[in-house]
């Protein structure tokens with residue numbers, strides 16, 4: 008201190024006219040100046056860092072999003088990336104359009120409208136299921152088409168899903184829209200996938216089955232068959248149920264048809280589908296078709312029986328037609344089977360019979 012005082016005194020004496028700051032500046036020793044500069048710089052750096060950090064903490068990616076519900080905003084920030092957030096802001100998509108689905112596997116914000124629409128129809132499905140349904144089907148059909156299949160076609164989602172994923176059998180084929188109608192036409196290009204109609208077990212008292220197996224048909228097809236049986240017994244003056252006609256097959260499930268088709272592949276290779284329809288493509292899956300026989304006569308000799316001849320003349324009156332005719336082979340792609348009858352409804356059967364054409368010809372001409 009003593010030396011410093013002396014130094015100041017000395018400087019006052021020998022420095023002429025400079026301002027006081029310069030004096031003071033000069034008074035500070037070199038090391039001290041450097042130290043204060045360093046402190047000052049460090050302070051500025053720290054201050055800037057704190058400011059930036061604070062700004063960052065308070066940066067709100069949803070600042071321009073007009074919907075204020077805090078819960079939704081949290082979820083949006085958690086599940087959506089910047090680009091997706093920019094999208095919901097740009098189009099002002101409200102949280103109630105998509106937040107219920109946001110944590111479901113496969114969620115895609117760009118399909119929010121589809122989720123919303125499907126959920127209004129399929130209200131009993133969970134959000135995760137809605138997302139799955141939309142995401143799995145959207146590459147193949149829009150959501151309106153899916154909804155029509157589910158309601159008007161009475162398909163389950165699993166049926167639609169099976170149609171999409173079972174490329175082996177059904178590549179390029181079309182899923183029939185109104186599969187519950189009696190005039191559905193199935194060929195290699197048209198399928199009902201795994202759809203199962205509402206079925207009724209055929210009464211064996213009214214018409215027996217081959218080997219006593221359980222035969223199922225839709226209720227309308229079964230009732231009309233009973234009428235046919237009553238009348239054939241009367242017409243042929245037979246005391247036997249249905250004049251001795253038996254059924255070897257009614258409804259056949261997709262899985263059973265798959266088995267039959269695989270067997271046909273073993274026997275006929277590439278020609279298998281001529282002998283056995285591909286699963287999804289058989290009229291038997293509609294619950295509308297029956298294969299008639301008499302005590303085990305199922306082959307071509309069936310047509311020589313009087314029961315077969317009665318059927319050829321009269322089955323149409325009960326809504327039944329031979330739909331896999333030999334003459335139709337080029338259209339149906341299926342080997343003619345004169346024991347195969349299919350219920351198409353009373354009106355259509357009468358129309359087609361009156362025109363003197365086959366079901367396949369009618370469909371080709373008028374559908």
Ligand SMILES: [Zn+2]
Pocket residue numbers: 256291296297298344346347348
């Ligand atoms: Zn058949």
